[in-house]
Each structure stands twice: as C-alpha cells, then as structure tokens.
Amino acid sequence: MSIKVENITKVYGEQKALHNVSFEIDKPEIVGFLGPNGAGKSTMMKILTTFINPTKGEAAVNGHDINTNAKLVQQSVGYLPEHNPLYLEQYVREYLDFNAKVYKVDKSRIEDVINLTGLAPEAHKKISQLSKGYRQRVGLANALLHNPDVLILDEPTTGLDPNQLVAIRDLIKSIGKEKTVFLSTHIMQEVEAMCDRVIIINKGEIVANKKLTELREGQEQIVIVEFDYRVEDAFLLKLPNAKSVKNTHDFIYEITFSTKDDMRSHVFDFAHDNELKILQLNQKNASLESMFRELTA
Numbered sequence: 001m002s003i004k005v006e007n008i009t010k011v012y013g014e015q016k017a018l019h020n021v022s023f024e025i026d027k028p029e030i031v032g033f034l035g036p037n038g039a040g041k042s043t044m045m046k047i048l049t050t051f052i053n054p055t056k057g058e059a060a061v062n063g064h065d066i067n068t069n070a071k072l073v074q075q076s077v078g079y080l081p082e083h084n085p086l087y088l089e090q091y092v093r094e095y096l097d098f099n100a101k102v103y104k105v106d107k108s109r110i111e112d113v114i115n116l117t118g119l120a121p122e123a124h125k126k127i128s129q130l131s132k133g134y135r136q137r138v139g140l141a142n143a144l145l146h147n148p149d150v151l152i153l154d155e156p157t158t159g160l161d162p163n164q165l166v167a168i169r170d171l172i173k174s175i176g177k178e179k180t181v182f183l184s185t186h187i188m189q190e191v192e193a194m195c196d197r198v199i200i201i202n203k204g205e206i207v208a209n210k211k212l213t214e215l216r217e218g219q220e221q222i223v224i225v226e227f228d229y230r231v232e233d234a235f236l237l238k239l240p241n242a243k244s245v246k247n248t249h250d251f252i253y254e255i256t257f258s259t260k261d262d263m264r265s266h267v268f269d270f271a272h273d274n275e276l277k278i279l280q281l282n283q284k285n286a287s288l289e290s291m292f293r294e295l296t297a
C-alpha cells in the first residue's frame with residue numbers, strides 16, 4: 001500500500017481544514033488531488049509528509065505510520081511543497097549537493113536526478129537565473145534525490161506558461177510510470193492531462209474518488225461545433241441522442257449528447273446535409289467537468 005489515509009481530521013484553531021478524510025493508493029499510479037483553493041489539499045499533503053500532525057486519525061506511507069514512524073515516512077516520500085522555498089543565491093548543483101548531504105545519499109545521485117529531470121542544460125546556473133519551469137525541475141530533482149517510492153507534489157504545474165506546462169506534465173507522467181505520484185491541483189484540465197485517478201476534495205471532505213477511465217466511459221459527451229452561419233437550437237436537437245444545446249458565442253454551439261459513441265461524425269454529416277461549413281469541431285469529457293462543478297458548487 002503506497003498511501004493509506006484513515007479518518008484524518010485537522011483543525012487549525014477554530015478552522016476545520018480536514019474532516020474525516022479517508023482514501024487509499026495501492027500501486028504506482030498518478031493520482032490527482034483536485035479541489036478549489038482552501039479545500040484542504042496542502043494540509044493533507046503536509047500531514048502525509050509529516051510536516052504537521054493531524055488532529056485525529058491515522059495515515060501510512062509505504063506501510064510506515066505517520067504518527068509513530070516519521071523518519072521512515074520521510075525516507076519513502078519525495079515532497080515538492082506548494083511554494084517551494086528554493087535558495088535563489090545557490091547554484092543548482094550546490095543546492096542539490098546540500099540536500100544530498102541532508103538526505104545522506106551518494107553524490108552520484110545528483111547527476112542522476114539532473115539528467116532525469118532534464119536540468120542538464122541549466123544545471124551550471126544560479127537558481128535565481130532560472131525560469132519558473134526550470135525551478136520546478138530543481139524542486140522535482142530535489143524530491144527525487146533519495147529515490148523515494150512515493151512522490152507528493154503540491155500544485156506542481158500552477159503558474160507555468162503553456163510550454164513549461166507541457167514539459168512538466170510530461171516529466172511527471174514519465175516519473176509516474178515507476179512511482180506513486182500524488183499531486184494536487186485546482187485545475188481540472190491538469191487531472192485530464194496527467195492522472196490515472198482523481199480524488200476530489202471540497203471544504204475538507206472527499207467528495208469523489210474515481211478512475212479517469214471510468215469517467216471517460218460516462219454516458220454523456222459535449223461536442224463543441226462552430227458553423228459559418230446561425231442554426232436554430234431546435235434543429236440541432238434533431239441529431240440522434242442530442243440532449244441539450246447551448247449557443248455559447250456567435251455561431252458556436254455546445255451540444256450535449258447522452259451517449260458515449262463519438263458523435264462528431266454525425267455533426268459533420270448534419271453540416272454537410274444542411275450546406276453549413278464547420279469552422280471547428282471538438283469533444284470534451286462531460287463527466288469530469290460536470291462532476292467537479294456540481295460537487296464544488
């Protein structure tokens with residue numbers, strides 16, 4: 001069992017941040033911890049990495065109890081905190097070297113993690129000279145130094161520009177092939193892009209825990225289509241399985257279909273038969289989006 005959380009509650013003064021939270025992650029997979037700001041994500045991650053204690057409840061990482069075996073927990077887990085406190089005046093290698101000593105790992109690991117995280121071209125620089133994307137790589141390299149089985153990444157892609165975002169997502173996906181990755185985000189698209197499973201938290205409580213494959217098998221889909229001319233909603237509702245139509249902008253329509261069969265070809269034929277031109281045609285996962293909206297409304 002990689003991570004086991006049983007009835008964790010955390011109260012800060014008057015503020016209840018987590019309420020009876022339970023979940024399990026039992027194999028190497030990438031699990032997204034999704035929730036709006038203030039939901040309790042960072043609090044849960046700080047508890048799992050033994051930075052803070054829970055008010056109540058049990059948790060174990062790699063079989064080690066967080067309440068009684070903090071040292072072994074820390075050896076099993078690599079942690080990238082939300083606001084990773086990097087020492088800006090240090091050089092990349094100097095920073096990793098310092099942490100290698102703290103973790104008591106062999107110096108050879110430094111070059112290993114530099115290569116693993118694609119840091120090599122920037123590794124001679126000071127951390128202050130690096131872009132946000134490369135600073136996140138330094139944080140990931142640091143989390144990987146002691147070769148832990150479990151990685152806990154708090155909002156690893158927040159604040160990255162689109163190119164950095166793609167690169168860091170790819171890096172996390174490749175790490176997730178061998179290790180358990182538990183990452184938090186408040187952005188639903190990050191879950192779709194990286195995760196095998198999603199655990200949704202809202203106001204300190206778990207509201208969903210589902211595999212992405214299950215969500216994709218949902219019985220609903222939304223097709224977004226842009227025509228070159230106006231179409232009556234009633235006309236679009238004649239498409240097979242069409243459930244609702246929303247005209248979101250000029251000639252852009254969001255059609256919800258109650259089927260999992262890909263309906264884009266039907267929309268295409270419809271346009272052709274009615275002498276309309278299609279300017280764009282896309283499909284999105286209705287389940288995750290509507291679930292996240294409903295659960296956190």
Ligand code: ADP
Pocket residue numbers: 012013015016017035036037038039040041042043044
């Ligand atoms: P998230 O990471 O999902 O945005 P957090 O775990 O940071 O949420 O916070 C959960 C709740 O606990 C929020 O309401 C936050 O204001 C509160 N909180 C977090 N840390 C502290 C603290 N040290 N003292 C008091 N309240 C806190």
Ligand code: MG
Pocket residue numbers: 041042043082154
């Ligand atoms: Mg947070």
